[in-house]
Amino acid sequence: MKKLTAIVIGAGGRGRIYTSIMKDLEGKFELVGIAEPVEKSVEYELSLFPDVPKENIYDTWEKILDRPKFADFAIIATQDHMHTEPALKAIELGYDILIEKPIAPTPEECKKITMAAKEKGVKVLVCHVLRYAPKFMKLKEIIESGKIGEVMSIQALESVGNRHMAHSFVRGAWGNSDTSSPMILAKCCHDTDIIQWLMGKKCTRVHSFGSLSFFNKAHQPEGAPSRCTEECPHREECIYDIKKMYIENQYMGSAWFKDAAAGFAGATNEQVWEALQKNNYGTCIYEANNNVVDHQVVNMEFEGGSTATLTMTAFTGDASGRCMKIFGTKGTLEIRGDAKFIYYTKFGQRIEGQWGDRVSEEIDIARKEDANGIGLQSGHGGGDAGIMQTLYEYFTDTYTGNAATTAEVSYLNHLISFGAEESRVTGTVIDIDKYSQAL
Numbered sequence: 001m002k003k004l005t006a007i008v009i010g011a012g013g014r015g016r017i018y019t020s021i022m023k024d025l026e027g028k029f030e031l032v033g034i035a036e037p038v039e040k041s042v043e044y045e046l047s048l049f050p051d052v053p054k055e056n057i058y059d060t061w062e063k064i065l066d067r068p069k070f071a072d073f074a075i076i077a078t079q080d081h082m083h084t085e086p087a088l089k090a091i092e093l094g095y096d097i098l099i100e101k102p103i104a105p106t107p108e109e110c111k112k113i114t115m116a117a118k119e120k121g122v123k124v125l126v127c128h129v130l131r132y133a134p135k136f137m138k139l140k141e142i143i144e145s146g147k148i149g150e151v152m153s154i155q156a157l158e159s160v161g162n163r164h165m166a167h168s169f170v171r172g173a174w175g176n177s178d179t180s181s182p183m184i185l186a187k188c189c190h191d192t193d194i195i196q197w198l199m200g201k202k203c204t205r206v207h208s209f210g211s212l213s214f215f216n217k218a219h220q221p222e223g224a225p226s227r228c229t230e231e232c233p234h235r236e237e238c239i240y241d242i243k244k245m246y247i248e249n250q251y252m253g254s255a256w257f258k259d260a261a262a263g264f265a266g267a268t269n270e271q272v273w274e275a276l277q278k279n280n281y282g283t284c285i286y287e288a289n290n291n292v293v294d295h296q297v298v299n300m301e302f303e304g305g306s307t308a309t310l311t312m313t314a315f316t317g318d319a320s321g322r323c324m325k326i327f328g329t330k331g332t333l334e335i336r337g338d339a340k341f342i343y344y345t346k347f348g349q350r351i352e353g354q355w356g357d358r359v360s361e362e363i364d365i366a367r368k369e370d371a372n373g374i375g376l377q378s379g380h381g382g383g384d385a386g387i388m389q390t391l392y393e394y395f396t397d398t399y400t401g402n403a404a405t406t407a408e409v410s411y412l413n414h415l416i417s418f419g420a421e422e423s424r425v426t427g428t429v430i431d432i433d434k435y436s437q438a439l
């Protein structure tokens, strides 16, 4: 079996997820180079792959890409605004690339990367990890089988969760679109990707509303200090109190929260608390220099007139997950947050003792996971491991599926998010073709 060699550019939260999965699939992958300025994050990578030669370890992407290509592919997992330059340079050097989503924060940059990869003939896979999760793979398989007829409508809900919102999109790296991306791109390019993929048709028009209504100064209770590290009279009742979120583990994703707040993996409470004194994670949730929306709706029209709606909202409980209902001409499919089933309703099939059509089958997706060897324990419902398995096949020219999230596929889905943001800001309906031609 061919072993693919990789370099990781940005070994932060996402970078180390992919290299950890590479470690689990060690027969297929080997890490041979690292570009990462945080020493502790480099140490973490070396704990996984101790044989990375010292001369292949750099503190910036510029340095690792300043020498000829020395691995099969590059993982680009730096922050959103730091994707374009390393991606273009890696393409120029001939690397195949695994790039974190969004491809880039602007449509122009996304187009540039997509075109550059096409011209150079390198493969780019974008981390729309949900597509590789057993639940969504099964949804696609059922739709393609014709079981629910033609898909006419999709209703999708991205329940961000109030404390996930607070951590990532208020205090965290994606709280301010001037330094990251608009919310509908940062959080929901996964959703626009899945919707267009399941619909199986191109999106033609989008329309969107949304605003930042709650996580702002107007909602700051009287007497609350600017920083949550200081004494606050509201600490007891405030669910966004940093001690609760980062020290007392009152959130199920505490380990991930802590790593991000400290800036490296495996930080102790003391190290997290020290970091909170200085960085933005230590601010009052109502005074965090954030500007991205906390709720948004998107209406989409597809070729042939099918339609979809997407609601993104911060105002859900922790880890509520994505919900989706797919309406076909012969039946419906539904997923409810993290439930391990797909609920299928066949039209015209009366269930004894019930009025009208009811859920006629609960499709257990666990079997599918076992068959693929993709456990739900990996992040994004198995999607994080799933994308690395697909990457191996795609980069070794053995991939036989048609679901790979290449740059070209991903660019089309990013256009829905960019279009939605344009619509939200300008109050207009966006024609996707015209929008893309004007870029």
Ligand SMILES: NC(=O)c1ccc[n+]([C@@H]2O[C@H](COP(=O)([O-])OP(=O)(O)OC[C@H]3O[C@@H](n4cnc5c(N)ncnc54)[C@H](O)[C@@H]3O)[C@@H](O)[C@H]2O)c1
Binding pocket: 009, 010, 011, 012, 013, 014, 015, 035, 036, 037, 038, 041, 059, 060, 061, 062, 077, 078, 079, 080, 100, 101, 102, 127, 128, 129, 173, 186, 260, 380
């Ligand atoms: N696919 C998903 O579901 C998903 C989920 C979360 C985040 N993301 C995306 O993944 C990307 C990374 O997010 P993250 O949470 O890992 O962020 P992060 O901040 O934890 O990681 C970024 C890393 O880049 C490093 N870095 C900074 N400057 C560098 C330089 N000059 N050269 C090389 N490395 C440098 C940082 O030290 C850090 O370790 C973002 O684009 C984000 O939007 C994707």
